[in-house]
Amino acid sequence: xxxxxxxxxxxxxxxxxxxxxxxxxxxxxxxxxxxxxxxxxxxxxxxxxxxxxxxxxxxxxxxxxxxxxxxxxxxxxxxxxxxxxxxxxxxxxxxxxxxxxxxxxxxxxxxxxxxxxxxxxxxxxxxxxxxxxxxxxxxxxxxxxxxxxxxxxxxxxxxxxxxxxxxxxxxxxxxxxxxxxxxxxxxxxxxxxxxxxxxxxxxxxxxxxxxxxxxxxxxxxxxxxxxxxxxxxxxxxxxxxxxxxxxxxxxxxxxxxxxxxxxxxxxxxxxxxxxxxxxxxxxx
Amino acid sequence: xxxxxxxxxxxxxxxxxxxxxxxxxxxxxxxxxxxxxxxxxxxxxxxxxxxxxxxxxxxxxxxxxxxxxxxxxxxxxxxxxxxxxxxxxxxxxxxxxxxxxxxxxxxxxxxxxxxxxxxxxxxxxxxxxxxxxxxxxxxxxxxxxxxxxxxxxxxxxxxxxxxxxxxxxxxxxxxxxxxxxxxxxxxxxxxxxxxxxxxxxxxxxxxxxxxxxxxxxxxxxxxxxxxxxxxxxxxxxxxxxxxxxxxxxxxxxxxxxxxxxxxxxxxxxxxxxxxxxxxxxxxxxxxxxxxxxxxxxxxxxxxxxxxxxxxxxxxxxxxxxxxxxxxxxxxxxxxxxxxxxxxxxxxxxxxxxxxxxxxxxxxxxxxxxxxxxxxxxxxxxxxxxxxxxxxxxxxxxxxxxxxxxxxxxxxxxxxxxxxxxxxxxxxxxxxxxxxxxxxxxxxxxxxxxxxxxxxxxxxxxxxxxxxxxxxxxxxxxxxxxxxxxxxxxxxxxxxxxxxxxxxxxxxxxxxxxxxxxxxxxxxxxxxxxxxxxxxxxxxxxxxxxxxxxxxxxxxxxxx
Numbered sequence: 001x002x003x004x005x006x007x008x009x010x011x012x013x014x015x016x017x018x019x020x021x022x023x024x025x026x027x028x029x030x031x032x033x034x035x036x037x038x039x040x041x042x043x044x045x046x047x048x049x050x051x052x053x054x055x056x057x058x059x060x061x062x063x064x065x066x067x068x069x070x071x072x073x074x075x076x077x078x079x080x081x082x083x084x085x086x087x088x089x090x091x092x093x094x095x096x097x098x099x100x101x102x103x104x105x106x107x108x109x110x111x112x113x114x115x116x117x118x119x120x121x122x123x124x125x126x127x128x129x130x131x132x133x134x135x136x137x138x139x140x141x142x143x144x145x146x147x148x149x150x151x152x153x154x155x156x157x158x159x160x161x162x163x164x165x166x167x168x169x170x171x172x173x174x175x176x177x178x179x180x181x182x183x184x185x186x187x188x189x190x191x192x193x194x195x196x197x198x199x200x201x202x203x204x205x206x207x208x209x210x211x212x213x214x215x216x217x218x219x220x221x222x223x224x225x226x227x228x229x230x231x232x233x234x235x236x237x238x239x240x241x242x243x244x245x246x247x248x249x250x251x252x253x254x255x256x257x258x259x260x261x262x263x264x265x266x267x268x269x270x271x272x273x274x275x276x277x278x279x280x281x282x283x284x
Numbered sequence: 285x286x287x288x289x290x291x292x293x294x295x296x297x298x299x300x301x302x303x304x305x306x307x308x309x310x311x312x313x314x315x316x317x318x319x320x321x322x323x324x325x326x327x328x329x330x331x332x333x334x335x336x337x338x339x340x341x342x343x344x345x346x347x348x349x350x351x352x353x354x355x356x357x358x359x360x361x362x363x364x365x366x367x368x369x370x371x372x373x374x375x376x377x378x379x380x381x382x383x384x385x386x387x388x389x390x391x392x393x394x395x396x397x398x399x400x401x402x403x404x405x406x407x408x409x410x411x412x413x414x415x416x417x418x419x420x421x422x423x424x425x426x427x428x429x430x431x432x433x434x435x436x437x438x439x440x441x442x443x444x445x446x447x448x449x450x451x452x453x454x455x456x457x458x459x460x461x462x463x464x465x466x467x468x469x470x471x472x473x474x475x476x477x478x479x480x481x482x483x484x485x486x487x488x489x490x491x492x493x494x495x496x497x498x499x500x501x502x503x504x505x506x507x508x509x510x511x512x513x514x515x516x517x518x519x520x521x522x523x524x525x526x527x528x529x530x531x532x533x534x535x536x537x538x539x540x541x542x543x544x545x546x547x548x549x550x551x552x553x554x555x556x557x558x559x560x561x562x563x564x565x566x567x568x569x570x571x572x573x574x575x576x577x578x579x580x581x582x583x584x585x586x587x588x589x590x591x592x593x594x595x596x597x598x599x600x601x602x603x604x605x606x607x608x609x610x611x612x613x614x615x616x617x618x619x620x621x622x623x624x625x626x627x628x629x630x631x632x633x634x635x636x637x638x639x640x641x642x643x644x645x646x647x648x649x650x651x652x653x654x655x656x657x658x659x660x661x662x663x664x665x666x667x668x669x670x671x672x673x674x675x676x677x678x679x680x681x682x683x684x685x686x687x688x689x690x691x692x693x694x695x696x697x698x699x700x701x702x703x704x705x706x707x708x709x710x711x712x713x714x715x716x717x718x719x720x721x722x723x724x725x726x727x728x729x730x731x732x733x734x735x736x737x738x739x740x741x742x743x744x745x746x747x748x749x750x751x752x753x754x755x756x757x758x759x760x761x762x763x764x765x766x767x768x769x770x771x772x773x774x775x776x777x778x779x780x781x782x783x784x785x786x787x788x789x790x791x792x793x794x795x796x797x798x799x800x801x802x803x804x805x806x807x808x809x810x811x812x813x814x815x816x817x818x819x820x821x822x823x824x825x826x827x828x829x830x831x832x833x834x835x836x837x838x839x840x841x842x843x
Binding site for chain 1: 368
């Protein structure tokens with residue numbers, strides 16, 4: 001199958017230079033890096049696609065060395081940590097970034113797949129409604145969260161982060177799954193409405209603050225808020241089904257120790273509806 | 285000079301109903317046709333611009349009598365709702381500044397969107413006096429439209445104090461002073477006594493009971509304020525937001541109010557929210573009670589009303605009626621703001637989403653429509669959505685379409701909740717508005733009610749605020765009213781083909797009045813003011829440097 005390969009130029013208009021030394025980068029608004037848009041273009045139109053750099057408008061050809069042909073599958077090489085909105089609102093196709101990306105990566109994504117072989121910024125997959133996001137490195141704050149003022153965060157879809165995630169992960173999440181292999185910041189799944197979050201590393205404080213429904217599965221012990229009730233210590237059957245689904249459908253490696261043993265079940269947050277659950281794996 | 289000819293003129297103020305005619309504009313005024321000799325001279329000098337309107341609809345610029353467009357409450361609404369703006373961004377273009385839109389647009393975008401519908405005058409509906417400076421600062425950033433604000437006075441400490449002391453002279457002077465120092469245009473009365481009671485931790489129902497520490501009933505307050513309003517010869521009547529607004533069965537309160545003030549000048553605002561009946565035994569408590577309310581409105585000789593038509597979709601309710609917003613917050617569970625504006629009023633904000641399929645929202649929508657269709661005199665009923673409470677003002681073209689096209693209305697009702705006919709009789713109403721009536725409800729009527737002699741008509745001497753719409757033939761009515769062919773503001777072409785001209789950012793005027801009153805009132809209230817307010821009375825008045833472009837509208841001549 002044909003692919004589009006983009007390589008970020010060493011010298012591009014977003015670099016801020018002083019005496020030939022790069023001292024900073026201007027943010028680039030790159031919502032045009034979207035397979036839905038690119039797949040139907042011819043090469044010439046692709047070269048002239050717009051990228052906003054601060055208040056100036058540049059073109060794809062100013063930033064990228066373009067190889068291959070416009071296709072639903074896009075591979076990008078280079079450090080795109082100042083590129084915002086990569087794959088935002090995409091509905092199909094695939095983006096692979098060999099490097100870092102910036103804020104709002106895959107925000108409001110509706111379908112398709114994004115793979116980042118580096119770190120990414122804040123608001124990863126915020127308000128997404130479908131699709132699969134895989135991050136090899138770390139993610140910033142507000143993974144799968146709701147944007148300011150909105151009622152619903154992530155609503156369907158799956159986010160898998162091999163590294164760590166920041167604060168407010170799964171804030172106001174409504175549906176879907178988030179799997180974090182590493183550690184996670186404060187206020188995990190705060191104000192969560194529904195959905196599932198797995199964290200295989202350590203968590204910050206105030207997990208599940210203000211959650212209504214939804215499930216948080218943790219491998220490491222945490223200090224719970226006083227507004228959660230302890231229910232039972234057991235091995236939930238559904239977890240095996242869930243783990244199998246993650247391994248089979250998304251090739252996500254689940255630590256073996258989690259597949260057996262008991263989980264302590266807590267429900268809350270009692271200041272809200274109180275139907276959320278936190279399952280914490282118990283060391284023998 | 286500009287000559288607009290071949291236009292089909294609708295000007296209810298002059299009783300012109302669709303006659304082919306021409307309009308002459310000199311500077312910022314509409315003028316008489318000059319003599320043939322003068323025309324010749326102008327032509328020779330190249331100073332005459334002639335525009336052939338080719339049978340397009342020619343109306344005065346729209347006048348909105350009630351809309352929340354500037355001030356602290358609107359700004360809190362903007363802050364409360366970042367999600368409202370995120371998808372509606374307007375980029376800078378030429379001299380036009382950028383902004384954000386949706387239910388609570390930024391000040392510039394408010395100006396753009398009003399003028400892009402052919403509206404040229406808008407009244408900010410509720411301003412707390414001590415925040416008047418903020419309102420005027422925003423007014424200066426509201427281009428293209430003339431505007432004024434109605435000052436909240438129904439629950440003001442001094443107002444209640446003077447009424448409870450039965451000191452009508454002091455009340456009159458205080459209100460005159462209040463309007464003068466805040467640069468206001470008229471008096472707004474919101475849930476008189478009800479807000480004060482709420483601030484004291486009590487609830488009031490109806491207009492007869494006494495409940496506040498001032499021992500005053502809403503009736504006494506309304507009687508006193510309407511009397512003072514007439515004593516001050518204010519151009520606009522008391523602008524009343526009734527008690528018990530938004531609750532099932534509140535039509536009785538509205539009827540009581542109309543009966544109480546039956547021989548007074550009065551404007552009841554967003555009357556849609558005040559015309560609900562009640563089903564005692566039904567699961568849905570709401571129903572419309574428009575028959576009785578419309579009959580009372582038709583009967584009242586000095587009354588005008590605006591509707592506050594509900595629009596399905598996102599809205600942001602904001603009002604000085606703090607208790608109402610508390611109820612809405614409890615009902616919807618949405619985020620909210622509630623404010624106690626010291627000695628003057630309360631306030632609250634709750635975002636809402638009105639749904640077409642929701643039965644209660646449908647009944648509210650039908651209530652507004654029924655009132656439009658049942659109130660006979662188009663000079664008595666005005667088009668508003670109480671922006672942004674019942675919906676954004678950008679829905680006006682759609683409401684005009686609903687009023688003018690019975691078939692569209694019936695089709696629209698068929699898509700609503702299946703039981704809507706059990707609670708409303710909108711389906712039985714066959715009336716259609718004519719263009720003449722539309723011009724009355726959106727221009728001439730509001731201008732007349734506000735006492736704006738230079739607005740809302742096209743006779744010589746009027747301000748050259750003119751909207752030209754394409755002919756309705758084979759076109760969608762909503763589309764025609766949303767995209768005027770030409771809009772003139774102060775004789776300057778600002779909109780062409782539904783698009784703002786980007787070469788100038790035309791500032792609008794601030795409309796205010798300067799009533800006569802005894803200036804000693806300031807010394808009289810100084811003691812209480814310095815004791816209870818968080819600011820000094822010496823810093824209270826809006827100073828001249830806040831005003832950019834002011835027009836003082838004359839008060840009514842003494843009868």
